[in-house]
Amino acid sequence: xxxxxxxxxxxxxxxxxxxxxxxxxxxxxxxxxxxxxxxxxxxxxxxxxxxxxxxxxxxxxxxxxxxxxxxxxxxxxxxxxxxxxxxxxxxxxxxxxxxxxxxxxxxxxxxxxxxxxxxxxxxxxxxxxxxxxxxxxxxxxxxxxxxxxxxxxxxxxxxxxxxxxxxxxxxxxxxxxxxxxxxxxxxxxxxxxxxxxxxxxxxxxxxxxxxxxxxxxxxxxxxxxxxxxxxxxxxxxxxxxxxxxxxxxxxxxxxxxxxxxxxxxxxxxxxxxxxxxxxxxxxxxxxxxxxxxxxxxxxxxxxxxxxxxxxxxxxxxxxxxxxxxxxxxxxxxxxxxxxxxxxxxxxxxxxxxxxxxxxxxxxxxxxxxxxxxxxxxxxxxxxxxxxxxxxxxxxxxxxxxxxxxxxxxxxxxxxxxxxxxxxxxxxxxxxxxxxxxxxxxxxxxxxxxxxxxxxxxxxxxxxxxxxxxxxxxxxxxxxxxxxxxxxxxxxxxxxxxxxxxxxxxxxxxxxxxxxxxxxxxxxxxxxxxxxxxxxxxxxxxxxxxxxxxxxxxxxxxxxxxxxxxxxxxxxxxxxxxxxxxxxxxxxxxxxxxxxxxxxxxxxxxxxxxxxxxxxxxxxxxxxxxxxxxxxxxxxxxxxxxxxxxxxxxxxxx
Numbered sequence: 001x002x003x004x005x006x007x008x009x010x011x012x013x014x015x016x017x018x019x020x021x022x023x024x025x026x027x028x029x030x031x032x033x034x035x036x037x038x039x040x041x042x043x044x045x046x047x048x049x050x051x052x053x054x055x056x057x058x059x060x061x062x063x064x065x066x067x068x069x070x071x072x073x074x075x076x077x078x079x080x081x082x083x084x085x086x087x088x089x090x091x092x093x094x095x096x097x098x099x100x101x102x103x104x105x106x107x108x109x110x111x112x113x114x115x116x117x118x119x120x121x122x123x124x125x126x127x128x129x130x131x132x133x134x135x136x137x138x139x140x141x142x143x144x145x146x147x148x149x150x151x152x153x154x155x156x157x158x159x160x161x162x163x164x165x166x167x168x169x170x171x172x173x174x175x176x177x178x179x180x181x182x183x184x185x186x187x188x189x190x191x192x193x194x195x196x197x198x199x200x201x202x203x204x205x206x207x208x209x210x211x212x213x214x215x216x217x218x219x220x221x222x223x224x225x226x227x228x229x230x231x232x233x234x235x236x237x238x239x240x241x242x243x244x245x246x247x248x249x250x251x252x253x254x255x256x257x258x259x260x261x262x263x264x265x266x267x268x269x270x271x272x273x274x275x276x277x278x279x280x281x282x283x284x285x286x287x288x289x290x291x292x293x294x295x296x297x298x299x300x301x302x303x304x305x306x307x308x309x310x311x312x313x314x315x316x317x318x319x320x321x322x323x324x325x326x327x328x329x330x331x332x333x334x335x336x337x338x339x340x341x342x343x344x345x346x347x348x349x350x351x352x353x354x355x356x357x358x359x360x361x362x363x364x365x366x367x368x369x370x371x372x373x374x375x376x377x378x379x380x381x382x383x384x385x386x387x388x389x390x391x392x393x394x395x396x397x398x399x400x401x402x403x404x405x406x407x408x409x410x411x412x413x414x415x416x417x418x419x420x421x422x423x424x425x426x427x428x429x430x431x432x433x434x435x436x437x438x439x440x441x442x443x444x445x446x447x448x449x450x451x452x453x454x455x456x457x458x459x460x461x462x463x464x465x466x467x468x469x470x471x472x473x474x475x476x477x478x479x480x481x482x483x484x485x486x487x488x489x490x491x492x493x494x495x496x497x498x499x500x501x502x503x504x505x506x507x508x509x510x511x512x513x514x515x516x517x518x519x520x521x522x523x524x525x526x527x528x529x530x531x532x533x534x535x536x537x538x539x540x541x542x543x544x545x546x547x548x549x550x551x552x553x554x555x556x557x558x559x560x561x562x563x564x565x566x567x568x569x570x571x572x573x574x575x576x577x578x579x580x581x582x583x584x585x586x587x588x589x590x591x592x593x594x595x596x597x598x599x600x601x602x603x604x605x606x607x608x609x610x611x612x613x614x615x616x617x618x619x620x621x622x623x624x625x626x627x628x629x630x631x632x633x634x635x636x637x638x639x640x641x642x643x644x645x646x647x648x649x650x651x652x653x
Contacts, residue, residue: 001050002027002074002076003027003070003076003077004026005023005024005025005078006025006136006416006420007137007138007139007417008139008141008420009023009069009078009080010080010140010141011082011141012081012084012140012142013067013083013084013121013123014083014121014171014172015083015086015088015172015421016085016087016172016421016422017058017059017060017085018058018059018060019421020055020421021055021057021058021059021421022055022419022420023035023055023069024051024054024419025051025052026049026051026052027074027076028046028071028073029049029050030045030047030048031071031072031073032044032045032071032072033052033054033069033070034069034070034072035067035068035069035070036068037056037059040056040059041056042056053419060085061085061086061087061170063085063170064083065083065084066079066080066081067083068080084119084121084170084172085169085170086119086170087170087423088171088172088173088174088423089171089172089174089422089423089425090173090174090422090424090425091153091155091175091176091425091426092175092177092413092414092425092426092427093427093428093465094177094178094180094428094429094430095177095180095323096155096514097155097156097175097426097429097465098153098175098177098179099153099155099323099514100150100152100153100154101115101151101153101154101157102150103154103323103324103325103516104154104516104518105362106361107359107516107519108519111149111157111158112146112149113146115145115149115157116145117164118143119164119169119171120143120161120164120170120171120173121142121144121170121171121173122144122152122153122172122173123140123175124139124175125137125417126139128412129178129401129402129403129405130400130408131210131399133411133415134411134416135415137412137413141172144157144160153177154522155426155428155521156173156175156522157173157522158518158519158520158521158523158525159523159529160522160526161522162522162526162527163526163529166526166530167530174417174420176413176414178409180404181404181409181429182432183429183433183440184406184407184443185403185405185406185407185410186410186429186447187407187410187446187447187450188410188450189406189410190450191407191446191447192406192407195442195443195446197439197442197443198406201406202406205398205405205406208398209399209405210399230317230392231350232316232350233272233350233387234272234389238274238346238384238386243344243346243386244304244309244344244346245342246306246307246342248276250384251382253276253383254382254383255381255383256275256380256383257379258355258356258358258381259356259357259359259360259363259378259511260355260511261298261511262354262383263353263354263355264353264511267385269388269390269391270349270350270351270352270389270390271349271354271385271388271389272347272349272385273346273347273385274345274346274347274383274384275344275345275383276342276344276345276381276382277343277380277382278340278343279340279377280339280340281339281340281341281365282339286335286336286338286339287335287336287337289329289330289331289332289369290329290330290332290335290341290366290367291327291328291365291366291371292305292311292326292327292343293325293326293362293363293364293377294326294345294363295325295359295360296324296325296356296357297313297321297326297347297355297356297357298322298349298353298354298356298357299314299318299321299349300312300314300315300318300321300347300348300349301326301348302345302346303344304343305330305334305335305342305344306334306335306341306342308331308334310328310330310334311328311329313326319351322349323357323514325362329368341365343365343377351392352392357512359516360376361376361378363376363377364377414454418454419454422455423461423533424460424462424498424529425460425461425462425463426462426463426464427444427464427465428521430444430467430485434467438488440485440492441487441489441492444464445491445496448493459497459498460498461498461499461529461532461533462499463499463500463501463525463528463532464489464492464500464502465501465502465525466489466502466503466634467485467504467508468504468505468506468507468509468521469505469507469508469618469619469623470482470508470509470513471510471619472510472619474618474619474621475617475620476577476579476617476620477616477617477618477620480616480617480618482617482619483616483618483620489501490634490636500532500541502521502524502527502528503631503632503634504632505615505620505623505632505635506570506632507520507521508619510619524631527540528541540562540629541561542562542626542627542631542632542633542634543560543561543563543625543626543627544560544634545560545561545614545633545636546559546560547559548612548638550609550610554606554608555600555601555602556580556590556612556638557598557599557600557601558599558612558636559597559598560597560598560599560633562627563597563598563627566594566597566627567594567596567597567598567599567626567627567633568594568627569594569626570625570632574591574593575594575599575624575625576621576622576623576624577614577616577617577620577621577622577623578591578592578599578601579612579613579614580603580606580613581609581610581611581613582606582607582608583610587611587613588603588605589603590602590606590612591603599625610639611637611639613636613639614633614635614637615633
């Protein structure tokens with residue numbers, strides 16, 4: 001066979017500095033293979049299957065270089081151009097890591113415009129989920145430009161840009177993420193098989209994944225190749241009822257404040273909803289083409305203006321449009337000489353959430369040639385339910401094509417990258433595992449060790465985004481799943497060198513699980529890496545509780561790591577969201593005061609406290625403890641109690 005290099009070895013690649021450089025691929029069996037770069041040469045011989053792997057000596061940061069690989073007997077030769085040497089990182093997780101710069105507009109508009117960084121390069125691994133370990137991926141290295149950066153992970157770009165500016169060396173990012181995925185899909189089979197809490201689950205899956213009855217269902221696959229249990233669109237009956245027409249009287253319809261998901265607004269089902277809004281526009285708009293922007297629609301939509309369809313996005317069971325902003329052109333004839341626009345949006349979501357998700361600033365209408373005349377569209381919209389499809393949560397049958405099958409994303413989107421030389425990984429995932437918070441800490445810890453074993457790097461850096469604030473704000477939430485998940489993330493890193501957390505409890509959004517502004521997240525990850533991996537003492541860590549002292553006078557003293565310069569608040573106001581409980585395990589709001597590197601907590605309602613909590617909620621309302629650099633403290637609790645919500649009984653966790 002002709003000489004073929006592994007997928008990451010392409011023009012414009014970034015290689016890891018100061019490490020031996022594995023180069024691998026395929027050629028004829030038992031062939032001598034030689035690689036050379038910057039005056040360094042390494043040789044090996046391919047095995048009986050034509051597989052080869054050699055290791056070039058370490059290189060200092062710099063370039064550009066040419067990497068030449070040749071098979072001596074066949075004469076095959078591959079030359080890669082414009083190779084840089086610097087720092088290489090793997091960026092992985094679910095949708096908040098995969099969230100692109102394009103999806104973050106207009107928040108990152110200035111970041112996109114200034115994204116001329118020829119020494120920042122991304123290798124975007126495509127989403128693939130087929131049975132069996134894979135050896136290649138279809139991807140290529142891209143330099144950061146205002147055009148290409150739109151498809152980069154926003155978190156990873158902010159991370160790479162900060163490192164590039166701080167270190168002054170090229171930065172390469174292997175980006176491998178998939179929205180809505182469980183951590184179990186990113187672990188190797190061997191790790192899952194050795195992890196006792198999931199062994200039975202893995203065995204149950206394997207007893208069915210290759211079974212004949214499972215494959216009989218493959219004839220029912222959708223266009224994406226997956227065996228789907230998702231409902232299909234029952235049909236557009238709303239347009240027949242006149243719901244798209246400007247003349248339709250929708251005054252009897254209830255009002256929903258957009259942007260939001262209809263589940264957040266209390267409609268706990270998947271299906272089809274219509275949203276209508278009528279706006280008065282200036283007379284000067286008559287006869288002009290208009291730009292209609294309604295933000296993102298989860299998942300598909302058909303949009304009408306004055307009864308005429310002006311655009312639609314998505315068909316069948318396509319899920320990929322849920323975070324794509326809708327921008328439709330309204331022909332001049334639609335408005336005519338009138339002064340009103342009747343906008344109707346048919347939103348179809350066949351699984352999980354649905355609705356017009358915004359952001360609010362992206363919901364507007366204006367003449368195509370006059371964006372400064374925009375009329376905002378966020379706010380109250382009339383709505384009606386066309387089809388209630390019930391709560392749809394289970395998307396596909398596990399196995400071939402389903403991304404949430406055990407180890408399938410490791411096999412498809414991580415294994416082909418091993419053992420490409422890198423410095424470490426950044427990880428933003430956990431939302432999909434919130435209901436498994438009791439398992440998550442062990443799984444995350446195992447994933448760190450699993451990837452280190454496969455790369456052969458016992459000190460491979462690994463930095464995690466602790467989940468941000470999300471959902472309805474509360475001061476304290478006894479049974480918060482997200483608080484427990486954050487706690488599991490914190491625990492997973494304890495005692496593991498070269499790991500750390502980026503605390504983001506202050507940068508989430510109440511109504512959106514995907515906060516638009518990813519720049520602070522990437523920056524905090526980068527500062528964590530600069531401090532731990534690169535030894536930059538000017539990058540401070542966030543404060544973290546490390547000890548609790550319960551005094552006879554009813555005061556609780558909380559001692560903190562990383563608070564040598566003292567503690568503060570993010571807004572200059574008194575500390576909030578501290579709660580204490582006594583032996584009855586009922587939590588009460590508490591007064592809290594900073595004393596140097598400690599916080600003293602008390603409550604008149606609890607004369608003898610035995611437990612203290614801070615920011616213990618999905619979205620802790622007003623939590624404000626920070627260090628003097630403004631970095632927020634990680635939420636914490638001193639107890640290990642858990643509530644059984646169905647019975648209201650307190651038990652040991």
